[in-house]
Amino acid sequence: xxxxxxxxxxxxxxxxxxxxxxxxxxxxxxxxxxxxxxxxxxxxxxxxxxxxxxxxxxxxxxxxxxxxxxxxxxxxxxxxxxxxxxxxx
Numbered sequence: 001x002x003x004x005x006x007x008x009x010x011x012x013x014x015x016x017x018x019x020x021x022x023x024x025x026x027x028x029x030x031x032x033x034x035x036x037x038x039x040x041x042x043x044x045x046x047x048x049x050x051x052x053x054x055x056x057x058x059x060x061x062x063x064x065x066x067x068x069x070x071x072x073x074x075x076x077x078x079x080x081x082x083x084x085x086x087x088x089x
Contacts, residue, residue, distance in 0.1 A: 006076050008056055009068040012046040016080055021057045022073045025065070030055055037063035 002017025023030055034055065037043040042062045045052075050067035057063055066073065 004080055006073070006080055008054075008064060008073060009046055009066045010048050012064075012066075014056065014058065014064065016077060018058045018060065019056055019077070020059055021055075022070050022077075023055045023057065024070050025052045025055045033057075034063060034065070 002015065004016045005013040006016050006019070008014055025031070025034065034043065034052075044062055044064045047065050047067040052065045052067065054066045054068055054070040054073055055063060056066055056073070
């Protein structure tokens with residue numbers, strides 16, 4: 001399992017290998033996903049009171065709300081893997 005950590009906002013980190021998806025929260029299915037996760041106590045809000053800009057879905061079935069744009073989170077994951085690939089060379 002990938003134990004590297006990625007910052008998802010305000011110093012909150014997740015293991016890169018646990019992330020299944022980073023999603024824009026505006027679509028109807030994502031609103032339903034968020035509501036279901038809240039009801040089942042699987043929702044983690046790390047927005048610090050700011051607007052939710054991304055939803056991070058983990059392999060543990062937890063849903064994380066982040067105030068960081070999905071594109072920014074995706075770049076953080078990509079750069080994490082690029083740095084690791086450079087080290088391996």
